[in-house]
Structures are given as C-alpha cells and as structure tokens.
Amino acid sequence: TRSLLGVFEEDATAISNYMNQLYQAMHRIYDAQNELSAATHLTSKLLKEYEKQRFPLGGDDEVMSSTLQQFSKVIDELSSCHAVLSTQLADAMMFPITQFKERDLKEILTLKEVFQIASNDHDAAINRYSRLSKKKENDKIKYEVTEDVYTSRKKQHQTMMHYFCALNTLQYKKKIALLEPLLGYMQAQISFFKMGSENLSEQLEEFLANIGTSVQNVRREMDGDVETMQQTIEDLEVASDPLYVPDPDPTRFPVNRNLTRKAGYLNARNKTGLVSSTWDRQFYFTQGGNLMSQARGDVAGGLAMDIDNCSVMAVDCEDRRYCFQITSFDGKKSSILQAESKKDHEEWICTINNISKQIYLSENPEETAARVNQSALEAVTPSPSFQQRHESLRPAGQSRPPTARTSSSGSLGSESTSLAALSLDSLVAPDTPIQFDIISPVCEDQPGQAKASGQGGRRTNPFGESGGSTKSETEDSILHQLFIVRFLGSMEVKSDDHPDVVYETMRQILAARAIHSIFRMTESHLLVTCDCLKLIDPQTQVTRLTFPLPCVVLYATHQENKRLFGFVLRTSGGRSESNLSSVCYIFESNNEGEKICDSVGLAKQIALHAELDRRASEKQKEIERVKEKQQKELSKQRQIEKDLEEQSRLIAASSRPNQASSEGQFVVLSSSQSEESDLGEEGKKRESEA
Numbered sequence: 098t099r100s101l102l103g104v105f106e107e108d109a110t111a112i113s114n115y116m117n118q119l120y121q122a123m124h125r126i127y128d129a130q131n132e133l134s135a136a137t138h139l140t141s142k143l144l145k146e147y148e149k150q151r152f153p154l155g156g157d158d159e160v161m162s163s164t165l166q167q168f169s170k171v172i173d174e175l176s177s178c179h180a181v182l183s184t185q186l187a188d189a190m191m192f193p194i195t196q197f198k199e200r201d202l203k204e205i206l207t208l209k210e211v212f213q214i215a216s217n218d219h220d221a222a223i224n225r226y227s228r229l230s231k232k233k234e235n236d237k238i239k240y241e242v243t244e245d246v247y248t249s250r251k252k253q254h255q256t257m258m259h260y261f262c263a264l265n266t267l268q269y270k271k272k273i274a275l276l277e278p279l280l281g282y283m284q285a286q287i288s289f290f291k292m293g294s295e296n297l298s299e300q301l302e303e304f305l306a307n308i309g310t311s312v313q314n315v316r317r318e319m320d321g322d323v324e325t326m327q328q329t330i331e332d333l334e335v336a337s338d339p340l341y342v343p344d345p346d347p348t349r350f351p352v353n354r355n356l357t358r359k360a361g362y363l364n365a366r367n368k369t370g371l372v373s374s375t376w377d378r379q380f381y382f383t384q385g386g387n388l389m390s391q392a393r394g395d396v397a398g399g400l401a402m403d404i405d406n407c408s409v410m411a412v413d414c415e416d417r418r419y420c421f422q423i424t425s426f427d428g429k430k431s432s433i434l435q436a437e438s439k440k441d442h443e444e445w446i447c448t449i450n451n452i453s454k455q456i457y458l459s460e461n462p463e464e465t466a467a468r469v470n471q472s473a474l475e476a477v478t479p480s481p482s483f484q485q486r487h488e489s490l491r492p493a494g495q496s497r498p499p500t501a502r503t504s505s506s507g508s509l510g511s512e513s514t515s516l517a518a519l520s521l522d523s524l525v526a527p528d529t530p531i532q533f534d535i536i537s538p539v540c541e542d543q544p545g546q547a548k549a550s551g552q553g554g555r556r557t558n559p560f561g562e563s564g565g566s567t568k569s570e571t572e573d574s575i576l577h578q579l580f581i582v583r584f585l586g587s588m589e590v591k592s593d594d595h596p597d598v599v600y601e602t603m604r605q606i607l608a609a610r611a612i613h614s615i616f617r618m619t620e621s622h623l624l625v626t627c628d629c630l631k632l633i634d635p636q637t638q639v640t641r642l643t644f645p646l647p648c649v650v651l652y653a654t655h656q657e658n659k660r661l662f663g664f665v666l667r668t669s670g671g672r673s674e675s676n677l678s679s680v681c682y683i684f685e686s687n688n689e690g691e692k693i694c695d696s697v698g699l700a701k702q703i704a705l706h707a708e709l710d711r712r713a714s715e716k717q718k719e720i721e722r723v724k725e726k727q728q729k730e731l732s733k734q735r736q737i738e739k740d741l742e743e744q745s746r747l748i749a750a751s752s753r754p755n756q757a758s759s760e761g762q763f764v765v766l767s768s769s770q771s772e773e774s775d776l777g778e779e780g781k782k783r784e785s786e787a
Contacts, residue, residue: 099379099637102261102264105264106209106264106614107583108267109202109264109267112198112202112267112271113202113205116194116197116202117198118586119194119275119278120194120195120198121192123191123282124191125277126186126190126282127183127186127191127745128189128600129188130179130186131517132178133179133348134179134180134182134319134768136184137172137175137176138173138180139175140172140176141169141172141173141176141336142169143171143536144165144166144168144169144172145166145169146315147161147162147164147165147166148165148166154445154522164308167304171301174296175293175296177294178289178292178296179289181289182286182288182289184516185284185285185288185289186281186282188281189278189280189281189282189284189285190278190279190281190282190285191271191375193251193274193277193278193281194277196272196435197270197271197273197383198274201267201270201274201432204263205263205264205267205463208259208260208263210259211255211260212256212257212260212487212693214269215249215252215253215256216253218249218253219246219249219250219252219253222242222245222246222248222249222250223246224303225242225245226242226243226245226246227248229242233615235291236697237619239417251391258726268761272316280412283433339459343437343438344437344440344442346436347439347440350440351442351445352443352444352447352614353444354443354444354447354466354470354614355447355451355463355464355466355470356444356447356448356451356463357381357383357448357451357452357456357457357462357463357466357467358382358383358448358450358457358462359382359385359444359445360380360381360382361380361381361382361436361437361445361559362378362380363378363381363434363435363436363437363445364376364377364378364383364417364434364435364436365377365378365379365390365432365434365435366414366415366420366432366434366435376414377392377415378434379391379392379393380392380393380398381401381419381434382398383404383448383449383452384398385457386403386404386405386452386455386457387400387401387402387403387404387405388400388401388402388404388423388449389401401432402423402425402430402432403425403426404423404449404452404453405452405453405455406426406455406657406658407423407424407425407426407449407451408422408423408424408453408660409424409445409446409450409453409455409585409616410421410446410583410616410617410618411442411446411616412433412617414433414435415593417435418435419435419437419438419439419441419442420433420434420435420436420437421434421436421442421446422434423444423449424660424687426658426660426688427688428660428686428687428688428689431686434521436756440589443614443616446616447614448612449590451466452609454469456469462518465689470611470612475512485772505701522689527528529588529589529590530588530589531587531588531605531606531609532587532763533585533586533606533610533615534584534619534620535584535632535641535642536618548750575627575703576625576627576699576700576703577624577694578624578625578696579622579623579624579625579628579636580622580623580625580689580692580696581621581622581623581686581687581689582620582621582622582632582684582686582692582693583618583619583620583621583683583684583685583686584618584619584621584632584682584683584684584686585603585606585607585610585618585661585683585685586606586609586610586679586683587606587681587682587683588602588605588606588680588681589678589679589680589681590665590679590680590681592679593650593651593665593667593679593680594650594651596650596653598651598665599652599653599662599663599664599665599681600653600655600656601684602663602681602683603661603663603683604638605662606683611735618685620635621634621641623633623637623684623693625693625696625697625700626646626700627646627700627704627707628644628645628646628704629643629644629645629648629701630643630644630646630664630697631643631644639642639762644664644666646700646701646704647664647704648666648667648668649664649666649697649701649748650665650666651664651665651681651761652664652665652694652697652698653694654690654691654693654694655690658690659688659690659691660685660686660688660689660690661683661684661685661686661690662683662684662686662690662691662694663681663683663684664682664697665679665680665681665682666679666680666681667679668680668681684748692733
C-alpha cells in the first residue's frame with residue numbers, strides 16, 4: 098500500500114508542477130489582454146486630443162484631425178471589445194485553473210502532512226505498547242497504552258482513507274482543470290472575433306482603403322523631397338568645400354570692408370583671476386549700434402557691448418592669433434575677442450569701425466561705407482613706417498615712397514566750421530608721409546628733440562623718483578600725471594596756430610589706418626610733468642620719446658570723440674626751408690583726452706608761473722646784491738671818516754710846543770703815536786684832495 102501511495106504522491110507532485118507552469122502562462126495571456134485593452138483605450142484617447150495640440154511646425158490640418166477622429170472612434174470600439182475579452186478570460190479561463198491550484202492541490206498537500214503525522218503517532222504508540230513488562234504488570238499503565246494505540250490507529254485509518262480518496266479524485270480534477278480553462282479561452286476569443294467582425298463593416302473597409310491610398314501619396318511626395326534635398330546637399334558640399342578650411346585663401350575670398358552687419362562665432366576672453374583667463378566660444382552678431390552675443394542653447398541673444406563711437410584695434414593676447422579689442426566710448430568697458438581666420442579678423446574690425454561711425458543709420462549703409470572708404474583710399478596713401486619717412490627726406494634724385502595727402506570730406510567725426518574756409522595746404526605740408534609706429538628720435542631725423550630729451554633709452558620711473566645716482570630731470574617737478582595712451586600716428590604740418598590743424602591730422606591718420614588695415618597701435622604711458630611729456634614703455638619703464646614742454650605749442654582733443662587728442666611739437670630742422678618745423682602727434686586714450694589736455698595746460702601754466710617766479714627771484718637777488726654793495730660802501734665811508742677824525746685829533750695834539758719839564762725832561766711820542774701822526778698826515782692829504 099505504501100509503495101502504491103508513493104506512486105500516487107509522485108504523480109500529484111508532477112501535476113502540481115505542471116499546473117503551476119500552465120497557470121503562469123495563462124496569467125500572462127490575461128495580463129497581456131488587460132494591457133492591450135488599456136493601451137488601446139489610451140491610444141483612442143490620444144487620437145481624440147490631437148486637435149487640441151499646438152505643434153510649432155504644424156498648421157491647422159482639418160483633414161488630418163477628422164481622419165484621426167474617425168480612427169479614434171474605431172479604436173475606441175476595439176478597446177471595448179478588448180475589455181469584454183479581458184473579462185471573459187478572467188471568468189472562463191483564469192477562475193477554473195486558479196480554483197484547482199489554490200483549492201485541490203493545497204488540499205492534497207495538507208492531507209499528506211496530516212497522514213504523515215498520524216502515521217508517526219501510531220508508530221510511537223505501538224512502540225510503547227511493545228515495551229510493556231511481562232513480570233510487573235500494571236493495569237493502569239496497560240490501559241493507558243492500549244487506549245493510546247486504539248486512538249492513534251483509528252486516527253491513522255481515517256486520515257489514510259481521506260487522503261487516498263483525495264488522491265483518486267485528483268486524477269479527475271486534473272482533466273477538468275486542463276480542459277475547462279482552454280474551453281473558456283477559446284469561447285472568449287470566438288466571441289471577441291464575432292464582435293470585431295460586426296464592428297468592421299464594409300464602410301470601414303472603404304475608409305481604410307482611402308487612408309492607404311493617401312499614405313502612398315504622402316510617401317511618394319516624401320521620396321521626391323528627399324531626392325531633391327540629397328541633390329541640394331551634394332551641390333552645397335561641392336560649393337562649400339573651400340569654406341571648411343578655418344583660414345581660407347584671401348585671394349579667393351577677399352575681405353569686405355564695407356559691411357555694417359556681421360555675425361559669426363568668436364572666442365571671448367574672460368578673466369578668472371589676476372593672471373588666469375578662459376576663452377568661451379559664442380555666437381556674436383551686430384544689431385544696429387549694439388554687439389550681441391548668444392551662447393549655445395539660448396533662445397535669443399543678449400547685449401554684449403554698445404559699439405557706437407567705440408574703438409577697435411588688433412591686439413596680441415596670450416599668444417593667440419587674430420585677436421582684437423573693443424573699447425566702449427567711455428573707456429569703462431573693453432572686450433578681447435578672437436576670430437577664426439584673418440579674413441574674419443579684418444572684417445570684424447572694419448564692420449565695427451563702420452558701425453562706430455554710425456554709417457548704419459544712412460539709407461544705404463553699404464554704399465555709404467564703400468563711398469567713404471573709396472574716397473579715403475583715393476585721398477590717403479600712408480607711409481607705414483618711420484623708415485619710409487626718413488627715405489622721403491632724401492634728395493629728389495632718390496626714390497620717394499608714396500605720400501599722404503587728404504582732400505576728402507569724409508572724415509571721422511565732424512569737422513569744425515572754420516576748416517571749410519582754410520586751405521588744406523595751409524594746414525598740412527605737401528608730400529607728408531605718415532608715421533604709424535614709435536621709433537626713438539635719437540636715431541632718426543629729429544636731433545634737436547633727442548638732445549633736448551637726453552634720455553632716449555634710460556629707464557624712467559613714472560612717478561619722478563630717481564632710480565640711481567643720476568638725478569632725473571623731472572625729480573623736482575610738482576606735477577606728475579600718468580595716462581594710458583595708444584599712438585595712432587604723426588605727420589608734419591605747416592601751421593601750428595589753430596586747433597583745426599590737429600583735427601585735420603586726426604582725420605587723415607584715422608582714414609589712412611582704416612583704408613590700409615593698420616589696426617595695431619602701440620600702448621604707452623604718457624607722463625605729464627612741468628618740464629616735458631614722456632612716452633614710457635609700460636613693461637620695461639624705458640622712455641620711448643620725450644617732448645620738451647616749451648616745444649609743445651598747440652594741443653586739442655577731438656570735438657566729438659573725446660578719446661582722441663593730439664599736440665603739435667615745434668622742433669628745429671625738418672622738411673621746410675626754415676629752421677623750425679612742426680609735427681602733429683595723435684593719440685587715443687581711455688576717454689581721457691580732455692583730462693590730458695587740461696593736464697598739459699596746467700603743466701604749461703605751472704611752468705610759466707615757475708619761470709615768472711624765477712625771474713622775480715633773480716631780480717630780487719640783484720636788488721639785494723646792489724643794496725648789500727651800497728651798504729658796504731657806506732660802511733667803508735663811515736670807517737674812513739672815523740679814521741680821519743682820529744688822525745685829526747692826533748695831529749692837533751702833536752702840533753703843540755714841546756715844553757721841558759722842571760726836571761729837564763721832554764715829552765717823547767711813542768712809535769704808535771708817531772705812526773698815527775703819519776697816518777693823520779696822509780689822511781689830511783687825501784681829505785684835501787677830496
């Protein structure tokens with residue numbers, strides 16, 4: 098019996114394992130059907146909400162909205178069918194197999210455990226009964242053991258019968274549990290397909306056929322557009338191949354200097370510490386008189402700098418190429434930017450220069466810029482170095498570089514009203530080259546200035562302190578003012594008695610720089626003292642140029658652009674026939690042109706007052722010397738008169754008769770008295786002569 102029981106138990110275990118796997122598979126079907134029902138319902142809901150969506154590139158497509166609404170109705174009906182199918186699967190498929198798994202199989206396991214316990218109790222009772230003593234019989238113990246055997250045997254028998262009955266019944270329940278869920282699944286599917294067949298009418302089939310035709314038309318249209326775009330891409334790749342080079346050939350892509358609008362990527366320098374900095378790549382574009390920047394991901398650009406009346410120049414920064422600096426009109430803000438190529442570098446500088454002149458406000462900005470640049474190009478041909486200027490001073494038989502003359506009315510800033518009445522030849526000397534760099538005059542054609550300075554290459558402390566045993570000529574000056582300036586250029590002028598000379602020189606130099614792309618400027622420290630003006634190298638503190646203050650005869654700042662200022666220096670020698678020549682030097686400052694001119698005026702006033710004080714002091718000293726000399730003469734005269742009186746007294750005393758004393762003695766004069774008498778006689782002689 099127990100061997101047969103083991104076979105039935107093994108079969109029950111196999112049934113349990115198989116039914117658990119079948120239950121999991123059917124539960125997946127049920128879960129999938131529930132998910133399909135929910136997803137179908139969500140799809141229908143989203144199709145209904147399509148007409149409420151606002152797509153940035155999609156217009157009001159009523160055909161698409163009505164089509165999707167029709168699809169939404171059909172899918173909603175299918176969603177209802179799926180919901181019905183899900184309910185039928187839960188009732189007809191999942192309920193029978195769940196009942197078999199949770200009720201019948203658990204009952205077999207429970208009866209097996211109870212039968213095992215009853216069998217163990219019976220074995221224990223039989224063992225106690227078998228150990229009853231033969232010699233010492235105890236009725237009470239024997240009765241208890243016998244009763245225990247009876248109870249355990251009865252319990253085991255009853256449990257065994259129920260357990261065996263459940264095992265026999267399990268064979269029938271297994272068949273029912275396998276067939277009933279499958280029957281329910283098939284019936285639910287048949288019912289679902291019947292509902293679908295009823296809902297999918299002939300009208301819906303015609304609708305689906307029309308939609309299929311529309312999809313094919315859209316696909317053909319898309320293929321045509323894709324083919325066109327592919328051809329466009331190939332053409333653009335061929336045409337844009339030279340532009341892929343970061344620094345294109347300037348002969349194939351010339352620089353456009355007439356732009357008033359430009360956009361492109363630039364690297365902006367941001368200082369992160371005293372000596373450290375970072376470079377950020379951003380998109381920059383001009384908008385009117387403003388320079389805008391836009392970082393990647395930003396919706397719109399922001400104001401980077403106001404470039405009306407600004408200044409721009411090429412600079413060297415951290416060993417990077419194509420860098421330029423923009424300084425605002427008030428000098429309080431500056432930015433250093435780096436272009437990708439030489440072409441972009443020059444175009445950005447020219448564009449910002451054109452915007453700074455406010456050419457963009459005209460009706461046709463590019464034509465206006467082209468006209469201004471062309472007129473300046475025809476009028477100005479600069480000599481870019483001092484060496485060419487030196488060569489131009491050679492005799493007429495030698496070669497001479499192109500000269501710089503300006504007769505155009507297109508100037509930077511407004512010209513003064515009196516300039517129209519003056520001839521340009523009366524302001525600027527004919528055939529005058531322009532010097533754009535700073536070269537010490539010790540080695541060039543200004544020996545008078547070099548001699549006046551006497552310190553062309555000596556290191557100078559800008560605060561007037563002596564750095565060695567040699568005494569600085571500005572050490573005793575009461576005025577020491579330092580300014581940061583950038584040298585724009587200089588040229589010889591014919592007149593030095595009117596500020597229009599400085600204005601016209603500014604116009605010619607700035608026009609020459611703009612047309613010939615000379616953007617680099619030398620930065621220096623301008624030291625203003627009561628004796629001279631000095632240009633000092635900011636790095637080495639070496640004096641580059643020294644201008645004696647008495648030789649500075651005229652100075653002025655630009656009437657509109659207050660950053661520009663200049664002065665006229667009168668020196669010996671030069672291009673003119675006379676011994677004196679006048680050279681006008683033009684500088685750019687950080688909006689301190691008026692301050693520098695005021696400082697130069699103050700220095701000249703202090704120098705004038707110092708000269709007047711010196712002359713007054715010398716005159717006072719001369720008067721004091723005359724008074725002292727007169728006082729000495731008067732004192733000497735008084736001493737002479739006193740001596741004469743003394744001599745007269747002595748002479749009077751010596752002229753009395755010598756009387757002998759009663760003792761026969763005589764009065765004898767001492768040697769000193771005799772000498773005094775001699776002096777008295779000489780004094781009388783001088784007095785008689787007087």
